[in-house]
Amino acid sequence: MLSPILHVLEQRLPSLSAQERRLAEHIIQAPQSVIHLGITELAELCGISPSTVTRFCKTFHFKGFPDLKMKLAGELAQKPNDNAYQDVIAGNALSKIVEAIEANHIASITDTTRLLDVSQMEQAISALCRAARVDLYGAATSSIVAQDFYQKLIRIGKNCTAFPDSHMQITSSSSLGLGDVALAISYSGETSETISALRCAKDSGAFTISITQYGNSTLAGLADIALFSSSLEEGMRRGDMASRIAQLHIIDILFTGMVSQEFEDYIPRLESSYQNVRKYR
Secondary structure (H helix, E strand, O other): OOOHHHHHHHHHHHHOOHHHHHHHHHHHHOHHHHOOOOHHHHHHHHOOOHHHHHHHHHHOOOOOHHHHHHHHHHHHHOOOOOOOOOOOOOOOOHHHHHHHHHHHHHHHHHHHHHHOOHHHHHHHHHHHHHOOOEEEEEOOHHHHHHHHHHHHHHHOOOOEEOOOOHHHHHHHHHOOOOOOEEEEEOOOOOOHHHHHHHHHHHHOOOEEEEEEEOOOOHHHHHOOEEEEEOOOOOOOOOOOOHHHHHHHHHHHHHHHHHHHHOHHHHHHHHHHHHHHHHHHO
16 A cells, blocks of 8 residues: 555646656655655656655655655655455445455554644644634534534633534634634545635634645645644545544544643543532533
């Protein structure tokens, strides 16, 4: 199985320009050699300019060629993931279904963890902690993930909204401003309603965060901070399973990071909400 970076490059080949395609194909075919090359050497091998390599890296949300090499080297050094994603099979025994779903979820979490940019995560956590208000956007399955984050944030007293209705998302984002944060979730990164909500929030002055599958997308390109989940899952019949687990994995890291960063403030609020639920339910 290809690493997440190589998988995304292979997926995006048809949409790349001729020069970018030559570069992507070279990286896919000889990833080990690429991590030992300088940008000028790689450009010469592909018959392109160093500036094209730099633009290519920015397109795929790397800080530059050194960042691409570092992350690619990290992936190549990882033990190959033997838990390949498995699709729905007619008449499959329940024991096999249990094994397949377990393997899919483990692979999704493992692949997503490899993609995490700790620096970006830290910035996102700090922005969420400082935010006067947090808006959460998502459609369909991503809306469920947004609702999960919502119920976590209200437990620590964070002023937030997570409207499932796309019109209400726009209405809410219109009232955001400096000091507020909007976080949008879309596996494809191309959900039009979610893009519109995040764009409106950005135009209103809010700090924006996206969670999408790894790679270049409209939503990731729009956000101030782009966070990525595994993009190795394929097949429409399983698309809302492992991808949801990957998104929830990121949400749990963000929330735990927030509580850890503001421990003295948030822990008493968590305890209070827990005790009150026990008292009044």
